[in-house]
Amino acid sequence: MTLQLKAIPDSHVDAFFEMMNDPTLSINSGSIPLGVDRAWALNRLSERRQEEKAGTRVDRGLYDGETLIGIAGWFINEEDLMEIGYAIHKDHRGKGLATRAAAMVVDMLRSGDYDGPIYAQYFKDNEASGRVLEKLGFEPDGSTEGMSAARGGTSPAWIVKLPAIDEGQDA
Numbered sequence: 001m002t003l004q005l006k007a008i009p010d011s012h013v014d015a016f017f018e019m020m021n022d023p024t025l026s027i028n029s030g031s032i033p034l035g036v037d038r039a040w041a042l043n044r045l046s047e048r049r050q051e052e053k054a055g056t057r058v059d060r061g062l063y064d065g066e067t068l069i070g071i072a073g074w075f076i077n078e079e080d081l082m083e084i085g086y087a088i089h090k091d092h093r094g095k096g097l098a099t100r101a102a103a104m105v106v107d108m109l110r111s112g113d114y115d116g117p118i119y120a121q122y123f124k125d126n127e128a129s130g131r132v133l134e135k136l137g138f139e140p141d142g143s144t145e146g147m148s149a150a151r152g153g154t155s156p157a158w159i160v161k162l163p164a165i166d167e168g169q170d171a
């Protein structure tokens with residue numbers, strides 16, 4: 001297995017669409033509605049590129065060779081904090097891939113000289129995601145009501161934080 005985070009080109013929209021059009025994925029995301037179509041997927045890829053140009057987000061495909069098996073990236077959230085997110089295609093879960101993808105995003109940020117705290121949020125019923133973040137050293141930092149398009153409203157969520165490099169050294 002050769003894992004890489006790479007930009008998703010429009011030519012991979014069908015694989016991207018198929019991955020996004022999965023209720024077990026959207027239900028645990030913030031902004032992916034239940035049941036999307038190919039046009040939604042194309043538009044999503046385009047929006048993400050615009051946000052990357054604006055400096056507010058980097059979203060990548062998790063590829064095993066040329067096969068798209070997940071997504072992972074960072075964004076500046078509504079509180080102006082650095083947050084990461086990820087999802088793995090339903091056929092590839094339970095093999096440590098989310099942990100590896102999230103670690104690659106943290107490495108991307110740290111090697112890009114971002115030393116500050118890194119946040120993540122997960123719905124309280126999404127224990128697998130909580131475990132991924134715990135394995136990477138994220139620590140509890142409160143709770144919130146997270147918006148979920150697929151759930152049609154907010155749902156209780158945990159906030160976790162990977163300390164800033166300095167904070168980590170002082171602790």
Ligand SMILES: CC(C)(COP(=O)(O)OP(=O)(O)OC[C@H]1O[C@@H](n2cnc3c(N)ncnc32)[C@H](O)[C@@H]1OP(=O)(O)O)[C@@H](O)C(=O)NCCC(=O)NCCS
Pocket residue numbers: 024025026028029086087088089092093094095096097098099100121122123126127128129131132
């Ligand atoms: C959550 C998700 C990303 C996990 O992906 P994954 O590749 O299966 O994750 P990993 O294999 O790296 O790690 C999962 C960990 O959770 C554990 N786990 C799985 N299901 C669990 C459950 N129901 N309760 C508690 N722990 C669970 C696994 O045992 C593993 O921990 P371990 O290594 O200590 O055994 C994946 O299920 C997914 O894409 N879900 C939909 C989208 C999503 O939830 N994204 C995250 C939004 S915050």
